Amino acid sequence: MASAEHILRVRRLYKLIFRVHRGLPAELRVLGDNYARDEFKRHKTCNMAEANVFLNEWTDYAINIAKQMKPLHQAKKKTVGKDLDPRMLDYMTDEQIVQLYELHKAAHNETTDNESLQNNNTKT
Incomplete structure (x- = not known):
């Protein structure tokens, strides 16, 4: 059974990820929220070694996205994410x-769908 401290750490990280996602463009926010939600559900019953790796990777992700949402970074780079x-x-x-x-396909389809919507809106 997971300790109360571990559960609290997971909840804080989970909430932090969704707060950081608020700064993303709408289509990326939906994709990111759904992915994070699914990943946390999948790892709900993992062992402690896997849980530590999982939490460290998601913590790094949250830190990187938070840095990229800062106005100065947005003004210079105008990009989100990294290769x-x-x-x-x-x-x-x-x-x-x-x-x-599958995530790559979903992200690519979102971009393609949004570009075609924008093109259709500019034509009318």
């Missing part, structure tokens, strides 16, 4: 690689 180091694929399971690919 995945290809070496990370060596550490992923087949299931994780498929999940990453």
Whole structure:
């Protein structure tokens, strides 16, 4: 059974991720919220070693997104996110690689759908 301190840490991180996502563009916010929610549900019953890795990675994610939401960064870069180091694929399971690919497809479809909507709106 997880300690009260561990549960509190997970809840704080979970809430922090959703607060940080508020600064994202609407389509990325929905995608990010859904992905985070699903990942936290999937790891609800993982062992402590996996939980520590999971929490460290999501903490790094939250810190990186928070930095990118700062106005100065937005003014200079106008981008959100960073490229995945290809070496990370060596550490992923087949299931994780498929999940990453599905996320990539969903993100690409969101971008394509939004671009076509904008093009249609400018034509009318």
